[in-house]
Amino acid sequence: MILLLLLVLFGLLALVLLSGDWRAGLLLTLVIGFLQDPIRKLTPGQPGLFVGLVLIAFLASALVLLQRRRGLLELPTMFWSAPALRRWVPLFVLLIVLQALHSLVRFGIPLRTVIGVGFYLSPLLGLWMGFQIGRDQSFLRRLLQCYLLGSALVAVTVFLDYQGLDFPLFREVGGGILIHFRAGFSVFGASGLWRTSELAAWHLSAAAALAIVMAVAVRNPQQRLSWLLLASCFALLTLTTGRRKGIVFLAVFVVVFVGLLARNTPRRSAARLLGILLSAAGLALVLVFLLPETILGDDFGAYLSRAATVQEDLLERFSVLGVRGFLRGLEISGGLGLGVGTLAQTGDLQVGAAAGEGFAFVSESGAGKLMAELGLPGLLILVAIGLALLRTVLRNLRLIRQLPPATASLELGLLAFSLAQVPFFAAAAGVYGDPFVLLLCGLCIGTVFAVPSLLGEYQQRQSLAAAALLPSPLPPPPVPTAPVGSSS
Structure with missing residues (x-):
C-alpha cells in the first residue's frame, strides 16, 4: 500500500x-x-x-x-543588492561538502550524513526557488493558498486527536513527549497526521501567520474575513499541541510585521494591520466563548493557562538553549566541528552520533548545533552570510516602498515570517530537521530577493501605460502652395 x-x-x-x-x-x-x-x-x-x-x-x-x-542560476540578478553573497555562498557549500566527508569518515553513518547535508542545503535551494517564484506574484499567492489549504486539512486531524480519537496515524513518531500541566494531569500533545506535536505546532503557527499575511494583502472584505477566521482557528489549535513555542513565534511575527509595515508603508497600512490583528484576536475569543465544551473540551482552560506561562520560562529557555547550548557546542566541536548530521534528530537514530557524551540538549539549540557540527570556520562564514542577508533586506526595504500596496504588504509579511523564525530556531532546532520546514522558510525569504526585479517590471509597465495615455504627436503643418493660375 x-x-x-x-x-x-x-x-x-x-x-x-x-x-x-x-x-x-x-x-x-x-x-x-x-x-x-x-x-x-x-x-x-x-x-x-x-x-x-x-x-x-x-x-x-x-x-x-x-x-x-x-x-x-541568475546569481548576479538574485544577489544584486548583496554581491558579497556570490563569494560566501559557494564557500559555504564547499564547507558543507568537506564536513559531510568528515562526518562520514568519523562516524560511518551515511543516512545521518545525507540528512545533515539536506539540513544545510535545503534553505539555499528554497532561497533560489523563492527568488524565481517571487517574480511571479500570482503563482506565489496560489502556492501560499495551497499550503494553507493543506494545513487546514491536516489541522482537522489535530483537532480530532485533541478530542481523543484513538487512531494509529495520530500517534507521534518516537512515542511522543508527555506534557505536564499545573492542573495536575499529563497528556501527549495533539499532533494529528504530523509526526510530532512540535512539528504540528510549527505548521499551525506558520499557517496562522501566513493567513494573516493573506488577510493584509487582499482588499476584498469577505476574503479578508475568511483569512482572519482561518488564522484564528490555526492559533487556537496551536494551543492543543501543548507546545508554547508556537505562541512565541506568533507573537514575534506580529511585532515584526507591524514594525515593518509602520516603517515601510503608509500609516494607514500599519493601522489596517492592527485592525486586522485585533479582529483576529476578537474572532478567537468569540470562538472560545461561544463554542460548547463538547468541542473545546473540559481541559481547554488548562491549555490556555499553560500558554500563559510561556513568559515565565522564556528567558530561562533561551539562556539554556541559546547561550549554554552555544558554549557547549563550541566545547565539543574542538573548534573544527564534528561534521554535518552529527546532531541530526532522525527518529530511529535519535539525538546524534555523539549521544553518549552527554550533550544531547545541544541538538535543540540552533546556535549550539551549528557550532558543534561546523566549528568556528562554519560560524564565521555564516556570520558573513547573515550580514550580507541583512544588508540585502535593508536595501530591498527601500525598494518595497515603491511597489503597489498589495504586493508590498505580501512581501513584508513574508519577510516578517522569515525573521520570526530566528528565535524559534534558537529554542527548537529539532523541528528544522524537516526539509519541508526549511524549504518553506527558504521560499519566503527568497521572494524578498525578487523585489528589485519586481520593481523594474512595475516601473516598466507604468512607463508603457503613461506612454499609451500621451496624445499622438501633431502632424507637421502643410507646406503652402501657390494658387493655380497665379504668377510668381
Whole structure:
C-alpha cells in the first residue's frame, strides 16, 4: 500500500515535470510534504529517511525550472543588492561538502550524513526557488493558498486527536513527549497526521501567520474575513499541541510585521494591520466563548493557562538553549566541528552520533548545533552570510516602498515570517530537521530577493501605460502652395 502510494505520487510528479510544468510540480511537492509524515507512520520502523521525500520532489522541480532557464542560476540578478553573497555562498557549500566527508569518515553513518547535508542545503535551494517564484506574484499567492489549504486539512486531524480519537496515524513518531500541566494531569500533545506535536505546532503557527499575511494583502472584505477566521482557528489549535513555542513565534511575527509595515508603508497600512490583528484576536475569543465544551473540551482552560506561562520560562529557555547550548557546542566541536548530521534528530537514530557524551540538549539549540557540527570556520562564514542577508533586506526595504500596496504588504509579511523564525530556531532546532520546514522558510525569504526585479517590471509597465495615455504627436503643418493660375 505504501509503495503503491509513493509510485502514484512520484509518477504524477514525473508526468508533470516531463511536460515542463515546474509550477504544477511545486504544487504536487506540497502534497508530498503533507503526506510524508503519515507515510512514515505507516511504514514499519518509521525510517527517518522519509523526511527527505519532499526534498527529492522539490529538487526535481527546481531542476526542470533550471533547464527552462537554460542552466542559468541568475546569481548576479538574485544577489544584486548583496554581491558579497556570490563569494560566501559557494564557500559555504564547499564547507558543507568537506564536513559531510568528515562526518562520514568519523562516524560511518551515511543516512545521518545525507540528512545533515539536506539540513544545510535545503534553505539555499528554497532561497533560489523563492527568488524565481517571487517574480511571479500570482503563482506565489496560489502556492501560499495551497499550503494553507493543506494545513487546514491536516489541522482537522489535530483537532480530532485533541478530542481523543484513538487512531494509529495520530500517534507521534518516537512515542511522543508527555506534557505536564499545573492542573495536575499529563497528556501527549495533539499532533494529528504530523509526526510530532512540535512539528504540528510549527505548521499551525506558520499557517496562522501566513493567513494573516493573506488577510493584509487582499482588499476584498469577505476574503479578508475568511483569512482572519482561518488564522484564528490555526492559533487556537496551536494551543492543543501543548507546545508554547508556537505562541512565541506568533507573537514575534506580529511585532515584526507591524514594525515593518509602520516603517515601510503608509500609516494607514500599519493601522489596517492592527485592525486586522485585533479582529483576529476578537474572532478567537468569540470562538472560545461561544463554542460548547463538547468541542473545546473540559481541559481547554488548562491549555490556555499553560500558554500563559510561556513568559515565565522564556528567558530561562533561551539562556539554556541559546547561550549554554552555544558554549557547549563550541566545547565539543574542538573548534573544527564534528561534521554535518552529527546532531541530526532522525527518529530511529535519535539525538546524534555523539549521544553518549552527554550533550544531547545541544541538538535543540540552533546556535549550539551549528557550532558543534561546523566549528568556528562554519560560524564565521555564516556570520558573513547573515550580514550580507541583512544588508540585502535593508536595501530591498527601500525598494518595497515603491511597489503597489498589495504586493508590498505580501512581501513584508513574508519577510516578517522569515525573521520570526530566528528565535524559534534558537529554542527548537529539532523541528528544522524537516526539509519541508526549511524549504518553506527558504521560499519566503527568497521572494524578498525578487523585489528589485519586481520593481523594474512595475516601473516598466507604468512607463508603457503613461506612454499609451500621451496624445499622438501633431502632424507637421502643410507646406503652402501657390494658387493655380497665379504668377510668381
